[in-house]
Amino acid sequence: MAARNAGGAARPGGPNRTCQFKLVLLGESAVGKSSLVLRFVKGQFHEYQESTIGAAFLTQTVCLDDATIKFEIWDTAGQERYHSLAPMYYRGAQAAIVVYDITNQESFQKAKNWVKELQRQASPNIVMALAGNKADVANKRTVEYEEANAYAEDNALLFMETSAKTSMNVNDIFMAIAKKLPIGPAQGEPTGTVDMNQPQQQQKGSCCK
Amino acid sequence: MATTTFYTKQRCNWIEGRDAKVDEVMREWMHKFCSFQDVKICVSTFNVNGKSPLSSFSGWFSQKREDIAEFYAVGLQEMDLSVGTYIIDNTKKMEGWVDAIHNSLPGGRTHYNVVGSMRLVGIFVIVFQATHSQVRVSDVNVKYVATGISVLVNKLGNKGGTAISMKMNDTWVCFVNAHFAAGNNELERRNQDFRDIYNDVVFYPRSQQEGYRDRPLEVPVMCLYDHDVVFWFGDLNYRLNTDLYGISNDDVRRIASSDKFGDLLQYCQLREQMARGTVFKDFEEPATLPFRPTYKYDCGTSIWDTSEKGRVPAWTDRILTFKKYPQVGLELIRPMESVEAITISDHKPVRALFNLKVKKINESGANSVYEEAIREADRRANEELPQVQLSSNEVDFGIVNYLEPKTRSVIVQNVGKSKVRFSFKVRPNAQNNQEICEKWLMVTPTHYQIPQGSSMEINLTVSISTDIVRRIQDILRNGQLQEILVLHLENGRDYFIPVTAIYNNSCFGSTLEKLLTIRPKKEVNLIDFEDFADNLPSDDCPQDIPRVIYRLVSALRVRGAKQLNIVEELDNEVFNRIRSALETGQPDDLSQLASSYMLYSALIRLLDSLDEPIIMEGMFKIIHKEMIKYRNDARQLWTTVRSSLPKPNQAVLELLCLMLREFFSQNYELRGQLSLWATVLFRHDSMDEKTHGMYPTVLQTMCDYAPDVSLG
Numbered sequence: 001m002a003a004r005n006a007g008g009a010a011r012p013g014g015p016n017r018t019c020q021f022k023l024v025l026l027g028e029s030a031v032g033k034s035s036l037v038l039r040f041v042k043g044q045f046h047e048y049q050e051s052t053i054g055a056a057f058l059t060q061t062v063c064l065d066d067a068t069i070k071f072e073i074w075d076t077a078g079q080e081r082y083h084s085l086a087p088m089y090y091r092g093a094q095a096a097i098v099v100y101d102i103t104n105q106e107s108f109q110k111a112k113n114w115v116k117e118l119q120r121q122a123s124p125n126i127v128m129a130l131a132g133n134k135a136d137v138a139n140k141r142t143v144e145y146e147e148a149n150a151y152a153e154d155n156a157l158l159f160m161e162t163s164a165k166t167s168m169n170v171n172d173i174f175m176a177i178a179k180k181l182p183i184g185p186a187q188g189e190p191t192g193t194v195d196m197n198q199p200q201q202q203q204k205g206s207c208c209k
Numbered sequence: 210m211a212t213t214t215f216y217t218k219q220r221c222n223w224i225e226g227r228d229a230k231v232d233e234v235m236r237e238w239m240h241k242f243c244s245f246q247d248v249k250i251c252v253s254t255f256n257v258n259g260k261s262p263l264s265s266f267s268g269w270f271s272q273k274r275e276d277i278a279e280f281y282a283v284g285l286q287e288m289d290l291s292v293g294t295y296i297i298d299n300t301k302k303m304e305g306w307v308d309a310i311h312n313s314l315p316g317g318r319t320h321y322n323v324v325g326s327m328r329l330v331g332i333f334v335i336v337f338q339a340t341h342s343q344v345r346v347s348d349v350n351v352k353y354v355a356t357g358i359s360v361l362v363n364k365l366g367n368k369g370g371t372a373i374s375m376k377m378n379d380t381w382v383c384f385v386n387a388h389f390a391a392g393n394n395e396l397e398r399r400n401q402d403f404r405d406i407y408n409d410v411v412f413y414p415r416s417q418q419e420g421y422r423d424r425p426l427e428v429p430v431m432c433l434y435d436h437d438v439v440f441w442f443g444d445l446n447y448r449l450n451t452d453l454y455g456i457s458n459d460d461v462r463r464i465a466s467s468d469k470f471g472d473l474l475q476y477c478q479l480r481e482q483m484a485r486g487t488v489f490k491d492f493e494e495p496a497t498l499p500f501r502p503t504y505k506y507d508c509g510t511s512i513w514d515t516s517e518k519g520r521v522p523a524w525t526d527r528i529l530t531f532k533k534y535p536q537v538g539l540e541l542i543r544p545m546e547s548v549e550a551i552t553i554s555d556h557k558p559v560r561a562l563f564n565l566k567v568k569k570i571n572e573s574g575a576n577s578v579y580e581e582a583i584r585e586a587d588r589r590a591n592e593e594l595p596q597v598q599l600s601s602n603e604v605d606f607g608i609v610n611y612l613e614p615k616t617r618s619v620i621v622q623n624v625g626k627s628k629v630r631f632s633f634k635v636r637p638n639a640q641n642n643q644e645i646c647e648k649w650l651m652v653t654p655t656h657y658q659i660p661q662g663s664s665m666e667i668n669l670t671v672s673i674s675t676d677i678v679r680r681i682q683d684i685l686r687n688g689q690l691q692e693i694l695v696l697h698l699e700n701g702r703d704y705f706i707p708v709t710a711i712y713n714n715s716c717f718g719s720t721l722e723k724l725l726t727i728r729p730k731k732e733v734n735l736i737d738f739e740d741f742a743d744n745l746p747s748d749d750c751p752q753d754i755p756r757v758i759y760r761l762v763s764a765l766r767v768r769g770a771k772q773l774n775i776v777e778e779l780d781n782e783v784f785n786r787i788r789s790a791l792e793t794g795q796p797d798d799l800s801q802l803a804s805s806y807m808l809y810s811a812l813i814r815l816l817d818s819l820d821e822p823i824i825m826e827g828m829f830k831i832i833h834k835e836m837i838k839y840r841n842d843a844r845q846l847w848t849t850v851r852s853s854l855p856k857p858n859q860a861v862l863e864l865l866c867l868m869l870r871e872f873f874s875q876n877y878e879l880r881g882q883l884s885l886w887a888t889v890l891f892r893h894d895s896m897d898e899k900t901h902g903m904y905p906t907v908l909q910t911m912c913d914y915a916p917d918v919s920l921g
Contacts, residue, residue, distance in 0.1 A: 054696070055705075063579075084636070084706055
């Protein structure tokens with residue numbers, strides 16, 4: 001009997017859950033937001049990535065030991081003139097990657113502003129990561145690793161220096177976010193995740209596509 | 210300890226139904242992690258007309274070696290017609306029939322075990338498995354659905370369905386035996402029976418039914434369409450529509466008895482309903498039925514019904530199949546047939562032999578391809594995202610003028626792999642009532658669907674109306690009209706389309722103070738304003754009246770009221786000419802430029818576009834109230850004007866009253882224009898019925914007595 005009851009604690013659908021999360025990339029233009037996404041989703045890199053005018057959308061799934069995380073990625077335009085549109089994308093997002101260019105001090109300041117805005121306006125449970133991109137050109141660095149790391153620690157952000165070009169830390173930063181996301185909501189605590197364990201016919205009416 | 214095997218078994222990470230895209234890939238890749246085994250399944254349906262069984266029926270199932278199946282699924286209808294069976298659960302007859310079927314199986318009963326059975330009154334389904342079969346049968350579950358006659362709230366169960374669900378290795382199979390409503394004219398009820406059974410055949414895991422919570426959703430709740438394969442058979446009671454085609458019963462019987470019986474299938478109600486998609490969507494049946502109608506015979510014979518009712522023959526007894534997806538290996542391996550030699554009933558049994566490729570999932574294999582399948586599913590999903598190309602990323606209207614709409618278009622080309630639906634998103638913090646853009650911009654269409662490979666034009670129009678021009682200073686950003694449209698593709702990305710326009714600062718939509726500054730000054734820089742300065746007219750325009758207003762009024766007075774035809778049509782082109790003349794100062798004399806009515810309209814528009822009305826309300830909102838109070842007292846009215854309004858407002862008002870006084874004296878009819886002028890000068894709330902009619906009176910009094918007369 002004990003053996004039978006032991007199984008009773010199992011979550012519906014067993015340990016391997018599938019959850020969907022909205023992730024948004026923010027940061028100054030030309031710091032490499034689209035390149036990070038392209039590297040993560042398609043494993044590609046374009047030296048001359050077109051400027052994003054709008055908000056590009058892609059999905060990518062990552063597998064953790066006990067869950068499958070499906071990211072719905074919104075890659076936003078970085079130009080200042082589109083700043084006022086950003087809330088459309090970070091609202092309702094469960095994760096955000098704020099990107100700066102390690103060779104561009106100003107982009108780091110902008111990143112800090114984004115972090116501040118997210119802390120103020122985004123969901124309080126949002127998982128935030130700071131990515132210092134273009135780590136492949138560290139010889140032209142103007143933002144010190146220690147400086148950014150200290151800032152990230154102060155603000156409880158995940159932090160990595162990344163390179164979309166060499167793919168350094170690209171998967172890692174998404175995986176790190178995935179691991180921090182709330183999988184399996186505690187009772188009575190809605191997190192905005194979508195439990196995809198239920199057969200899809202029964203999902204109508206939920207926020208799952 | 211037998212129960213522990215379940216927990217020690219390696220788990221498969223892939224659970225169907227979570228993600229349609231991943232399922233699709235996994236199904237395509239099934240050969241990578243599944244082994245398949247050919248399993249013969251024989252299905253038979255028989256309406257036994259309430260008859261007691263013989264001990265066995267030879268010939269019901271083919272005894273040929275190559276036709277012997279591993280599974281036999283049999284559905285009976287009208288197994289028990291006795292009245293008592295509706296009230297008391299009498300299993301005696303059922304036991305007799307189970308024995309009869311068991312005994313009739315090839316090789317005899319010892320070679321088969323019962324997997325499961327289910328009975329609803331006379332609707333009975335049973336599945337046997339050959340003892341030598343290697344297929345692992347699990348999760349057997351049963352269900353019945355009663356339709357037909359209701360007694361109080363319960364269905365009696367004279368019609369309905371019984372079903373058995375099971376897993377053969379890792380393939381989910383369901384057998385549904387149904388008896389639909391009888392009668393030629395009960396087509397709709399038969400369709401309803403189908404829908405009721407289809408929707409209500411849902412299998413809850415036994416553990417849940419029995420209150421065990423030890424393996425909650427390990428076995429999922431299974432709807433009919435969740436099964437890999439469904440066999441649906443029974444007396445579906447669909448008849449022939451031959452009467453609609455004027456084919457007599459005798460003719461039908463003649464054809465049904467001949468080699469041409471197949472010609473009758475085109476009149477089958479079931480075929481017709483399936484073609485219309487009303488029932489048995491995604492179910493299949495062989496294109497032809499190579500056996501005579503199975504209904505209705507005189508019992509004990511193969512002679513068409515000779516009773517008084519003389520039923521028209523029909524294929525009431527059917528076997529249909531459903532496959533969850535195309536890759537499911539299910540095949541009918543012998544022609545479907547009826548067993549004419551069995552004459553006990555007024556129906557004949559029908560049987561069919563299928564081969565099902567039953568799959569066995571290799572869990573570790575499945576897990577190793579699962580992650581790759583997820584990546585493949587992502588790749589496909591991203592590739593299928595809607596994609597468009599915009600003819601321009603930005604729309605610049607250049608200079609726009611008051612009341613001169615300008616249109617630009619953006620061409621959206623669908624370059625993706627499917628049709629695209631687009632719409633415009635409302636921006637966050639939109640202060641424009643959930644509109645997709647500010648009022649000066651119009652977008653058509655705001656949502657549409659573009660077929661793959663096609664393109665369409667979205668028109669953007671900037672239009673500076675009076676409403677907008679009055680608050681143009683609040684709208685301008687960095688001296689420009691600016692907006693960003695957010696074009697959203699359904700299930701896809703967003704595009705930002707910045708729209709800019711430079712508003713041509715005009716005498717329209719200005720303020721009296723500003724208009725006063727537009728006047729020729731001798732001291733202006735002669736190099737910049739050379740032309741303007743050269744043509745300076747001798748200026749008799751009073752200091753407190755804007756020159757543009759003065760010029761319009763002067764031209765109107767020169768032309769006189771006789772030439773003013775207020776039913777003339779407005780011509781925007783002429784209006785733009787007047788506006789341009791007002792702004793450039795050329796020609797200075799407007800009297801020859803356009804008709805009186807166009808000049809008159811331009812004057813009204815000019816006053817109407819000012820940020821504030823000429824007779825403004827003032828800080829304490831008492832001016833209008835006072836004027837209403839003294840509406841018949843010219844002296845008081847002009848006193849109020851002189852004491853409450855700024856100098857330029859007074860001067861303009863006096864000039865306008867002078868002009869109107871002249872007009873009214875020249876053409877009495879023009880007094881009809883008073884309420885229009887009242888609206889322009891006061892901009893009062895036209896919805897306020899109490900005061901609305903009083904403003905024209907105020908104006909009339911003021912026109913009747915010039916201030917120098919009334920104030921002495």
